[in-house]
Structure formats: C-alpha cells, structure tokens
Amino acid sequence: MSTLLDNLNWRYATKKFDATKKISSEDLNSLKEAVRLAASSYGLQPYKVVIVENPEIREQLKAAAYGQTQITDSSQLFIFANDLNAGPESVAAYIQNISETRGIPTEALGGFADMMNGVISNLSQDAKNIWTAKQTYIALGTLLAAAAELKIDATPMEGFNAAAFNEILGFDKLGLNASVIATVGYRHTEDDTQHYKKVRKSHEELFITI
Numbered sequence: 001m002s003t004l005l006d007n008l009n010w011r012y013a014t015k016k017f018d019a020t021k022k023i024s025s026e027d028l029n030s031l032k033e034a035v036r037l038a039a040s041s042y043g044l045q046p047y048k049v050v051i052v053e054n055p056e057i058r059e060q061l062k063a064a065a066y067g068q069t070q071i072t073d074s075s076q077l078f079i080f081a082n083d084l085n086a087g088p089e090s091v092a093a094y095i096q097n098i099s100e101t102r103g104i105p106t107e108a109l110g111g112f113a114d115m116m117n118g119v120i121s122n123l124s125q126d127a128k129n130i131w132t133a134k135q136t137y138i139a140l141g142t143l144l145a146a147a148a149e150l151k152i153d154a155t156p157m158e159g160f161n162a163a164a165f166n167e168i169l170g171f172d173k174l175g176l177n178a179s180v181i182a183t184v185g186y187r188h189t190e191d192d193t194q195h196y197k198k199v200r201k202s203h204e205e206l207f208i209t210i
Contacts, residue, residue: 007148009198014153014183016191017073023184027150028076031184034146035078038139042116044094046086046132048176049139050169052077057168064164065181070155075185078143079165080136081176084129091116129177136179147184154184 002010023031028051035049052058053076062071071077083090095113099106123131140156147154158180165171165178187194200206 004145004149007151008145010151011144011148011154012193012196012198013155014070014074014185014187014191015155015193016188017070017075017153017183017185018188019073019185021075021186023075023152023186027152030150031143031146031152035139035143038142040135040138041131042094044086044090044116045135045139046083046090047136047139047179048081048083048174050079050081052079052169060168061160061165064168065157065160068157068159070157070183073185073188074155074183076183078140078182078184079169079178080140080180080182081169081171081174082129082132082136082179083175084132084177085175086128086132087120088117091120133177133179140180140182143182143184152184153187154182157181157183 032049032051040046052061055072058072058077061077062068065071091113094116095106095109098104098109098112120128144154144156160178160181162178165181166176169178171178
C-alpha cells in the first residue's frame with residue numbers, strides 16, 4: 001500500500017489532461033469531503049468552493065486563463081473563492097452551526113463569537129480580503145493531498161484573470177473573489193512532464209531547527 005509520501009512524490013502539476021477520462025462520482029465526493037474537512041482559521045471557512053463542469057463556461061474561463069488547456073480538458077475545475085464580506089453574519093452562521101453540531105446553547109458561545117468579531121472588525125478591508133484568500137490556499141493544499149491519495153491528478157493554478165473569472169461566474173454579485181483554482185482529472189499519456197524528476201530543496205536547504 002502506498003503511503004502519503006509515496007503519493008506526494010507521484011503527483012505533479014499536470015500540464016496535459018486526458019479529456020476522455022472523468023473522475024467517478026464517488027471519488028469526486030471524497031475530494032469534496034476532504035476540502036470540507038480542511039483546516040481553517042477558527043474553523044470559519046470564509047470562502048466558497050465552486051466546481052465547474054459546464055463545457056461552455058469552461059471555454060469562457062479558459063480564455064480568461066490565457067488559453068491553458070487544463071481548464072477545459074480536466075475532469076473538473078475547482079475554484080476557491082474567498083469571501084469579501086466576512087464579518088458578523090459569517091460569525092453568527094458559524095456559531096449557529098457549532099450550536100447545532102455540538103448541542104451547545106448559542107449563549108454559551110458568546111465569548112468565542114465576540115473574539116472572532118473583534119479580530120475581524122479590526123482588519124482593514126484589504127487585510128480582511130488577504131486573510132480570507134489565505135484560507136483558500138489551506139483548502140487547496142488539502143485538495144492536492146487528497147487527490148494524490150486517490151491517484152487523481154491535480155494542478156494548482158494562479159495564472160488566470162481573477163476579475164474576468166468573477167464576471168463570468170457572477171462572483172461580484174455574491175461578494176466573492178476567485179482566489180486560486182485547481183484542475184483535477186487524469187494525466188494524458190502524452191504529457192511529458194509526468195516523466196520529469198521532482199525537484200525540491202534538500203532537507204538541509206529547507207529546514208531550520210532551533
């Protein structure tokens with residue numbers, strides 16, 4: 001049985017997907033559940049994850065991603081969109097979720113709610129948007145690891161026009177911003193990148209133990 005390290009060594013940023021191969025509904029649900037369980041500051045999850053399968057929309061998004069074929073040839077396109085309006089309403093919804101999930105009265109969670117609201121309210125709009133965008137990258141990392149475990153190829157991508165994505169997907173009206181995206185599917189046999197040796201810093205270069 002392969003280990004997590006084996007699977008992380010196996011994965012790479014796929015450049016060419018096999019458009020004829022689709023992820024099963026079972027595996028897709030596993031990827032979604034892994035993303036749902038990803039770590040998040042306070043557990044607040046100040047973002048939405050949009051999964052695009054519609055071919056017409058993906059063609060529009062490809063044009064906004066400089067023609068990169070992964071957008072249309074992969075099985076699914078995951079778009080991590082950070083919340084631009086994180087604040088009291090987000091906190092209240094989260095507190096209600098905690099209350100229902102753990103059987104705790106909302107009144108008993110007032111201190112936690114006040115703490116979160118205090119931190120968020122002290123952030124400038126730019127700082128808040130940076131913070132929520134950072135949270136999407138934690139979810140992205142979880143997606144990549146989960147995909148590797150299932151031997152599903154996944155490519156994280158920052159090379160796209162976020163403003164164009166927001167317009168195409170109507171994010172502007174939803175208070176969302178396309179932060180980072182990932183294409184998932186199966187590598188094409190003609191993708192030469194899969195044969196390259198993985199290049200990373202050595203332990204000595206990367207880690208400092210104090």
